[in-house]
Amino acid sequence: MGLHSGEFGKPELVEKPTREAERIFQGFAAAKPRKEDAYAAALSFLRGKELDSWQRDLVASAIGEPIREQDGAMVLGARRFPALLGLYESEAKRGDLWRLTWHGLLYSYFNFDPNLANDDATRSGWEALRSFLERTWPLIDKQAGKNQVPDWVNVLRKESEVLSENPVDKYSHSYLRGETGPTDRLAEDLGIPPSSWFWHALVLGVVRRATAESDAEFRRLIPQLVKLIQGKPGFRDEALEVLLIRYHACKGAPHDERLRDYVCQPTVWKNPKLKAAGIATAWNRVPDPVWQMVLSWVNERNLKDFFDILAARNNADEGRLAFWSKYLKQIAWTRLVFGVDTMALKRSNPGIRELIAREEGAYAQLTSKPEVDAFMMQIGSYLIIEFSKKPNACYVYQADQLPFEPYDRHYEGGTADLAAGYRQDVGCALRIVHREGWGDRAEVELRQLGIRPDRPEAQRVATAGAATTSTAGNRTASSGTASGRATAKFAGPDMAALRALVTRFRGASIDDRRSNASGGRLWVEDPLQRTTLGTELKALGFKWANNRQAWYFPEN
Template structure:
């Protein structure tokens, strides 16, 4: 009797038990694909367990075959008068349902049939749980019938947030759900979705554990990471998060590369992408002035100065001397990997231990060198003595220090009090100002506080009147415009003294900024991707 009970349990009571004859399952499925005939119950049972598995040279899955799959379900449904046979086929179909990623199926037929299978299982779930003898797996499925509906794992989110993994063990033990099924993926995503609904402080505590969880579910990293970054960007305070930054950089490569921008914008949008770009900019500034110094002694003064202008840096490049370019230490390899496409080799007889950091701010490129006795050279971005995409560049008077080149604008020396002179030059060249007072402000919240309702300027030479929508506009207050642009990391050019207009360099894709400029009388010109008014 004990042996008989064990046999019954193996046959009917354990959802994890599948026919051991894997070869028989494959033979039954292939035979059905070839002959389109369902001859015996044994074949039907095996086929139910093999519905989602690929077979044959073309790796065909029966669930992706519209006619044959429909015929199979009809045949199984006709077995209802024979509860034992119906239950065994139901088991096989349930296993196949859990194993097939219908949400992510590349074939429309597969996704459609997966939903049909879900409805079939849901339709018979309650009746199956009441059959005699009582089967634990059937009762467990009825208790977790949410797995046969939309948002299947949402009911478990609260427990997962609290660190309670009891439900995971139950699904594995009572329903035989394996780690490589879509159910485990949905559990992870349900956990992440629930975390994004928390308050900022509570959400931030969840980020690192969730990133570790995503490392174990590599197929979910892109989707899960996008959810976390979008939510993080919405936080009131958004300090640099190394885990989010490094994971995003590893998965989607550098957001500075033109080829990678579509991926970043598609996953997390422009605003969140700019947040990560700012983190990377700060990291690269720190790397250059802490690690890439010629004497390998951190230059904290220059580092702290340029960190204040991180939000104004639109693009940057590294030119590495031979020591840094070929160094196989972990930090050097990381820097070169992160700067791929933006990293050049610095040439010159005395450049082996030197490096250069090139920063595009406004329409100018500011070039700092590792050796502290070098001045910072400034060039017009549209007239450089080199191409930013080239593989190597000279660090001498024929390249980065070419003072005779028509694009060279001047050099800034690091004498006592140099910070003040640099700040004046950055403001003069590129309308750039230090951003330490606005580093943690959301651009949307800031725009609510800074209005562009211009008041008359005291300097008549810098004001003009124009009409917009038949209304008289107030003259531009340059101080208010400069403050607005500083908060939003925008640049403007004032060409009115040459008979031109004031141009604010930004797109029309950020509604709050666009509305503020439009209300102040600016008009958008798509060909220049900028706003203007006289």
């Protein structure tokens, strides 16, 4: 210990070599085999070779390592992996499992990167590893004894929850409050790398804990939650699914720009308008009402962007933004169509460049009229085309009788397609010319098509002797109960109008069960789940039922 040349009676001469001995001991106690040797053992295992006892010790540190020669496969996902774990467990029960081998498995556990797992078998293998470590830790702990033990053993004696089915629950609450010290210390003591599943699971745990807060507190935490998900995206989709469903449950679910801009990025869930095209499939993770919530946010932004950025460039708003904003809640779909001038401006105008980038994969282009842009929006069963520059009129077409394809990538922009309603031989439900007083005239004409400005959510007020209603559809009130108090009775929407609506959509049907003694509901079923029908049903007061995948009219 280096004492031969020193003097007795000086404790520092003992303390320094003791510390050095401790350092050497801790180094050996957490030592890992050479990476090349462990990798070679993992490759042999995946090639189907039987491993000797030395190779089994080596491979423990590499079971979560992607093997290049096997197309990135891991030992964790191999069919023989459960048998390998069984051998380790048998040795642990006999007291023969080398502690460094168990530490190698612990290292593999924390070094697993969920972004590199290409199949369910690999993720299942990692869960089997976790369960193995949880079961065998008491055996390793007992074997270590109470004398000098490695630091990682001391840490696990205090923090064994990291091996449980809920490994991050203990830390998520403090992490949500911004207290990262406990997790940082744990990561340092156990050698948890930044790419580990631990950090991604921690973020998911934080999101789930935040969903238990009140609406106001949950919404206040949104920027922090989005930042956490951005920084640790391993369980991004699961975290966003939880976050969006909870946000939809907030009272009123007001438009959140930060959440919208993140989730709609091309590298995240993409524009929700692309769901119908089979491009943005991540939106299938959430119920339709949640998707429609974010879609409405995107539609609102598109409407404002078109008139604030594109039409304003030509001084052609003429109150159109204010006018169409009155119908905002009914807009089920939008699409921007950019002219040549706008596409050229993306090189010099940051606002235009950001707008085009946001609409990547969803926008179209005009091949003529370089200075003109167009805006498509669907309200009910009608598709409306507005242009950014006079003297172009606004055209309203029936969505199922369009003179052009709504998902084409290019349009001429004139009477050959978007403005075809100008021609007498083309059916056009309405043509709006933006002359003085156009807004009042257009509102009347749109009402004739069944398109009315947005109105507040249905409200019902019952008072003694009478009941009043203000909601879509026709309802009747009756008074007189055994107690003498008024009771409102609602007959539901106008059935003639409802039948006329449903017959326009092939395959849709009405299932009226209100006459049942058990108190059934009025249902509308649409196997194709068409957005247009859903929009009109919502305007009539219908709601969506996830369990039945159909629309129902809520009873009193």
